[in-house]
Amino acid sequence: MEEIRDTVSHDQEAPARRVRLSDLATALGLTKSTVSRALNDYADISPDTRDRVRKMAAQMGYAPMPSAQAVRTGRVRALGLVLELDAPDRYGPFLADFLGGITQAASVEGWTLTIASSTSRADMEATITRLLQEHKVDGFILPRTRVQDPRAIFLQSKRVPFVLFGRVGYGQRDAGLSWYDVDGSGAMRDGVARLVRLGHKRIGFVGPCEAFNFAMLRRDGYREGLALAQIAHDPALEIMGVSDRAEGAVAARALLDLPEPPTAIVYATDATALGAYDVARERGLTIGRDLSLIAYDGIPEGRMIEPPLTTFAVDSRHAGERLAALLIAQLRGTPAEELTELVAAQLQPGGSDGPPRMT
Template identity: 30%
Template sequence: MAAREADAETASEGRGKVTITEIARQAGVSVPTVSRVVNGRSDVSPQTRARVEDLLRRHGYRKRPQTTTSRAALLDLVFNNLDSPWAVEIIRGVEEVAHAAGVGTVVSAIHGRSGDAREWMRNLRARASDGVILVTSALDPVLHEQLRILGVPLVVVDPTGSPDLDAPTVGAANWSGGLTATEHLLSLGHRRIGLIAGPPRLLCSRARFDGYRAALEAAGIPVDASLVVPGDFHPESGFTGCNTLLDLPEPPTALFAASDQMALGAIEALRRRGLRVPEDMSVVGFDDLPEVRWSAPPLTTVRQPLADMGKVAVRTVLRLARDEQPDSPRVELGTELVIRSSTAAPRGLNQAGPPA
């Protein structure tokens, strides 16, 4: 039950009143865990249940009669924004596992604005969430501390950086994904390989760039700064970035876009110039969103297990809600290169020599 209900339910015998919050403190568990024991829920480990029940008996705790039915278990799934198919894939994974566990899901977007984040926190207190899955680190330290005080379990998916969060994280192998994408283009004979990078503040963007750089360096090819252009994971930046690369005196013969949406924007830029993929330029994306298998041509990309990341996050936050520790504080799921029709050996005026 919620922290908001903690002061409403007290012991009525013996040693004076005691709140659920105090019981939780003495038991070394969260307020929602004590509530689950009080309400006879099964999702509590036997050891924790025994410890809490002993304290409840010692304090003479009696649950206040309820005039309404018990609320359903809820998880909060919080994004910075919801304007990407990437978010939909994570929601799909979260919903599958939460539904099977009989847990409801509340999806919110805070848009990186402190006012939206504070409103979300007020709503979180009101609905007494059992756990939070944060698909952004864009909460200020005050709100992080409020989550801790409330005793609400927290899991961070695809952390944006290295925030000082005492919370498990779930991500993908971004470095190896960037490495594999670039190695694939190198294996086809490309030597001038452009990169449309993601926002540098994001840990996943930096890891994908580092993988790109590592593959080039291993092949004895220095990184050409003119071939690396900024992006923001959205199609418009892929379109703009590709045009920037095409305007170079010697454009690249291949392009690695650090997201599928940027790759689709790049393909549109090539189409508008009368250039073909992969004949005039090979393109590789990152994510493997459902629509890219139907693009023209179908996109070679690095599959990021987005739905699986959501599934792991739910399982982790439910374990925390039962006062069980996760197997690892940092889970990194593997990525996989999916080869389709958007990549081929280079040809034309910019063609490099055969692979070394």
């Protein structure tokens, strides 16, 4: 401790009275109201004084106190995020990037991120309500959009701005909503196309529970890929409701045990695709030769495994940045329906896909 105190080279002065609006005003020989309006770009302030105020503010290091502003304006310049602790796969390793993206983007605009967590759906509504009635946040970012997302419905009824990570409602118009999404459908389609180019004709698909939008979208992408290649869709090759590595393995066994097994499988998520590696080891198959795999997510384990998993990676950092930007824009007045963004996933070639083996 002594060592620490001694190494301190920073400003020692503890109090360091913060400069208030009134300090600025007296320093300039103006009143608070004039200074405030100057800083907030009111039209009835002359350009001269506006600049003079701005300069002095910067010089004196003035920063308005958000709490005080909030009392009057009702806005706290804070984005809200509710983590769902009871979610199936717990966000995985992307959370840090995602949060980093949000906070960085929010920070440059002078906003902050307030997070809370819920352990059940009922709890989630209570959490959101608390954040709202305590005026801790101005709007929400909702990750993991689900079909008929209860959070979206809830917030919409309260007229609270929010933005979704993932489109809402499969097949339904999501008019009036703001969202950011990665084109999982397009990725699956491209994945199929890539396999077709390699020579595959029987291509399976393994996806998660249909309650998730992205599951449906990716499945459709798979089907679209087949259609574009003029391959008939065989329902037997399509398995849904798979959410982890073990279940991914079960699905792989089921597909490989078919009378006419697929030579390649498209997995909707990396985590489940890892199950196929386990099955391959069990049966002495070589991934990338005896069985081709393409998945989606870009989890780090996919790069560590042998052979590395070919996958469509999502940029969680970018997602966070854009979601924050979209929400802030909405809070500033842009109509929600104008704030939607669909980006492509990035193909990350590994060694898990190759030409089919001639049997």
